[in-house]
Amino acid sequence: xxxxxxxxxxxxxxxxxxxxxxxxxxxxxxxxxxxxxxxxxxxxxxxxxxxxxxxxxxxxxxxxxxxxxxxxxxxxxxxxxxxxxxxxxxxxxxxxxxxxxxxxxxxxxxxxxxxxxxxxxxxxxxxxxxxxxxxxxxxxxxxxxxxxxxxxxxxxxxxxxxxxxxxxxxxxxxxxxxxxxxxxxxxxxxxxxxxxxxxxxxxxxxxxxxxxxxxxxxxxxxxxxxxxxxxxxxxxxxxxxxxxxxxxxxxxxxxxxxxxxxxxxxxxxxxxxxxxxxxxxxxxxxxxxxxxxxxxxxxxxxxxxxxxxxxxxxxxxxxxxxxxxxxxxxxxxxxxxxxxxxxxxxxxxxx
Amino acid sequence: xxxxxxxxxxxxxxxxxxxxxxxxxxxxxxxxxxxxxxxxxxxxxxxxxxxxxxxxxxxxxxxxxxxxxxxxxxxxxxxxxxxxxxxxxxxxxxxxxxxxxxxxxxxxxxxxxxxxxxxxxxxxxxxxxxxxxxxxxxxxxxxxxxxxxxxxxxxxxxxxxxxxxxxxxxxxxxxxxxxxxxxxxxxxxxxxxxxxxxxxxxxxxxxxxxxxxxxxxxxxxxxxxxxxxxxxxxxxxxxxxxxxxxxxxxxxxxxxxxxxxxxxxxxxxxxxxxxxxxxxxxxxxxxxxxxxxxxxxxxxxxxxxxxxxxxxxxxxxxxxxxxxxxxxxxxxxxxxxxxxxxxxxxxxxxx
Numbered sequence: 001x002x003x004x005x006x007x008x009x010x011x012x013x014x015x016x017x018x019x020x021x022x023x024x025x026x027x028x029x030x031x032x033x034x035x036x037x038x039x040x041x042x043x044x045x046x047x048x049x050x051x052x053x054x055x056x057x058x059x060x061x062x063x064x065x066x067x068x069x070x071x072x073x074x075x076x077x078x079x080x081x082x083x084x085x086x087x088x089x090x091x092x093x094x095x096x097x098x099x100x101x102x103x104x105x106x107x108x109x110x111x112x113x114x115x116x117x118x119x120x121x122x123x124x125x126x127x128x129x130x131x132x133x134x135x136x137x138x139x140x141x142x143x144x145x146x147x148x149x150x151x152x153x154x155x156x157x158x159x160x161x162x163x164x165x166x167x168x169x170x171x172x173x174x175x176x177x178x179x180x181x182x183x184x185x186x187x188x189x190x191x192x193x194x195x196x197x198x199x200x201x202x203x204x205x206x207x208x209x210x211x212x213x214x215x216x217x218x219x220x221x222x223x224x225x226x227x228x229x230x231x232x233x234x235x236x237x238x239x240x241x242x243x244x245x246x247x248x249x250x251x252x253x254x255x256x257x258x259x260x261x262x263x264x265x266x267x268x269x270x271x272x273x274x275x276x277x278x279x280x281x282x283x284x285x286x287x288x289x290x291x292x293x294x295x296x297x298x299x300x301x302x303x304x305x306x307x308x309x310x311x312x313x314x315x316x317x318x319x320x321x322x323x324x325x326x327x328x329x330x331x332x333x334x335x336x337x338x339x340x341x342x343x344x345x346x347x348x349x350x351x
Numbered sequence: 352x353x354x355x356x357x358x359x360x361x362x363x364x365x366x367x368x369x370x371x372x373x374x375x376x377x378x379x380x381x382x383x384x385x386x387x388x389x390x391x392x393x394x395x396x397x398x399x400x401x402x403x404x405x406x407x408x409x410x411x412x413x414x415x416x417x418x419x420x421x422x423x424x425x426x427x428x429x430x431x432x433x434x435x436x437x438x439x440x441x442x443x444x445x446x447x448x449x450x451x452x453x454x455x456x457x458x459x460x461x462x463x464x465x466x467x468x469x470x471x472x473x474x475x476x477x478x479x480x481x482x483x484x485x486x487x488x489x490x491x492x493x494x495x496x497x498x499x500x501x502x503x504x505x506x507x508x509x510x511x512x513x514x515x516x517x518x519x520x521x522x523x524x525x526x527x528x529x530x531x532x533x534x535x536x537x538x539x540x541x542x543x544x545x546x547x548x549x550x551x552x553x554x555x556x557x558x559x560x561x562x563x564x565x566x567x568x569x570x571x572x573x574x575x576x577x578x579x580x581x582x583x584x585x586x587x588x589x590x591x592x593x594x595x596x597x598x599x600x601x602x603x604x605x606x607x608x609x610x611x612x613x614x615x616x617x618x619x620x621x622x623x624x625x626x627x628x629x630x631x632x633x634x635x636x637x638x639x640x641x642x643x644x645x646x647x648x649x650x651x652x653x654x655x656x657x658x659x660x661x662x663x664x665x666x667x668x669x670x671x672x673x674x675x676x677x678x679x680x681x682x683x684x685x686x687x688x689x690x691x692x693x694x695x696x697x698x699x700x701x702x
Contacts, residue, residue, distance in 0.1 A: 147535050150542060150543060184501065184587040184588060191501060191584070192502065192584065216591050217587065217588040217589065217590065217592035217593075217594070217595060218591040218592065218594050218595030219595065220595055220596075221596045222595055230588075233542070233585065234585055236535040236567075236568065237533060237535065237568040237581075237589055238568065238592045239568065240569040241568035241572070241589045241592045241596075242568075242592050242593070242595075242596045244568060244570065244571055244572035244573055245571075245572045245592075245593040245600075246600060247569070247572065247573075248488055248572035249600045253604070255628075256621075256628040256631075257621065262623065263621050263623065263624030266617045266619065266621030266622070267621060268617065270607075270608065270617030272611065272613065272614065273607040273611060273613075273617065274607060276607050276610060277604055280603055
């Protein structure tokens with residue numbers, strides 16, 4: 001399936017790069033033995049790491065550069081001055097057709113700016129969006145936008161719905177994902193004008209999207225829908241709020257077990273069950289935010305990711321490529337175009 | 352301290368009313384023995400309940416009405432047709448000076464509409480807001496708005512900062528709470544124009560607010576600030592996302608303990624530690640959303656609340672009254688007015 005897929009890796013992005021990147025590629029290679037890697041970064045650091053991993057070295061090439069986009073670089077500055085950076089060269093490899101996907105654990109803002117510039121926005125998509133998936137009661141859901149666009153209009157939200165739908169189909173393997181728009185109530189009249197207009201459009205006959213309607217914040221973890229559509233401001237805050245809550249809960253749990261000798265004793269017996277819980281919510285499993293809507297596959301691994309997390313981000317990129325993400329977006333855009341004709345007129349349902 | 356405080360209770364609001372309301376008042380009376388209650392609702396149901404609680408009955412009167420605002424009533428309809436409802440009569444008691452505070456577990460939208468209409472918005476406050484508190488790593492924080500206002504301008508956010516500050520001082524007992532505005536990044540240039548303009552104003556010299564700056568979603572549970580200011584759309588989604596995540600975590604934990612016999616055995620020893628954890632995140636402890644910015648104290652208990660949760664909501668109302676919430680808001684509005692003079696000019700920091 002993954003025959004001949006070429007992955008361009010920003011070998012210098014992320015807190016633990018380049019070790020983590022090389023080890024992550026090595027782990028990913030076990031799952032996808034036919035993939036090829038191009039590492040962009042400091043040859044002097046990469047070659048010794050690859051020398052220890054002969055199986056990976058066989059399927060890898062190194063493209064040297066000394067330049068790196070720092071974690072605190074402003075996106076506009078990185079775009080202007082980082083043309084020879086490991087991140088930019090890896091993105092350019094996709095733009096030039098030398099690689100199928102790019103994976104980076106570097107500066108998110110710089111990655112978005114560079115990918116948008118070098119890969120261009122796909123026809124029919126006005127603005128790319130950041131997407132990721134999350135554990136839910138029913139499995140996993142996709143959410144977008146997570147921060148690429150602070151303000152979004154109804155057209156943007158409808159396009160996010162399409163991109164999220166295709167992402168869920170190609171990466172989660174869902175045949176017909178359900179899509180919901182995040183709102184503060186399920187009643188038709190609640191929420192911003194933008195979400196109401198987007199919902200009206202997604203409900204229109206002939207829509208290629210299986211639209212559930214509005215959902216609320218607690219529906220995210222409940223897994224009420226497979227794809228959660230929202231603007232980048234709300235999405236970013238929702239995701240970080242969920243992360244913060246999960247972290248607090250874990251700390252409270254740890255404190256509870258340390259509280260007494262009996263509890264410590266109980267922990268010994270419960271340890272394997274708690275390990276299972278940790279695995280179930282392990283952020284490394286859900287690693288890999290994707291910048292959707294550009295003319296190439298660009299996956300962002302968490303900056304603090306370890307090798308396993310980075311391998312999962314590579315897995316997301318491979319799934320997107322192998323399952324034809326970009327072609328499916330093009331098909332979806334055509335289906336949406338038919339829907340968008342009546343949009344120039346005011347939508348009665350949105351009034 | 353609570354001598355002579357009179358609490359008007361909507362005895363018919365909430366899933367388990369009126370039992371839960373009467374029992375909740377009885378619990379609250381143990382903490383505040385000098386409080387007096389006026390129950391608004393069906394005499395035929397209330398009198399037998401009070402007959403069983405002679406201590407409470409001594410400090411309670413019943414004001415009969417058969418009318419109730421249903422949970423699914425639209426706020427505008429409730430406002431127009433519910434003039435003799437238990438909720439409205441309890442609010443009117445505060446408006447008429449017969450009671451100091453009103454507590455209801457009924458329909459939130461109706462409560463907001465009726466409180467705004469009958470109690471009026473306080474001078475200097477453009478829009479009232481819904482506030483509540485939450486468990487954090489450092490204790491408890493206050494967040495507002497939680498859904499009263501879908502879109503907010505910079506003036507609204509600055510006024511929310513003031514109201515949250517005074518709420519944290521009067522109910523959490525903090526001397527000088529820190530206030531943060533929820534945003535998607537800590538950099539000055541990120542986020543909507545509204546949040547940037549509000550932040551610029553709160554940073555201006557002479558501000559009565561101890562302004563921390565912008566915070567992100569994960570700062571909510573971390574307890575980075577005591578008061579979190581945001582618009583009602585974002586706040587509602589953040590709160591419900593946190594609730595949903597906590598619920599998911601609890602379910603995963605339960606499933607983990609059921610997973611094996613060893614884990615079940617471990618649970619026996621860990622049970623008291625886990626009970627402590629549950630108490631720490633018990634939603635009943637954090638019961639009592641408050642409608643701030645109206646000319647009276649109006650506390651909303653959760654609709655599914657039990658007697659203990661309702662007693663806590665009564666406690667919030669008593670704390671607000673005893674610690675002079677309304678007077679402190681009036682003082683704060685005067686301090687803000689001094690700040691607001693330069694606001695008519697464009698703010699350089701907000702550009």
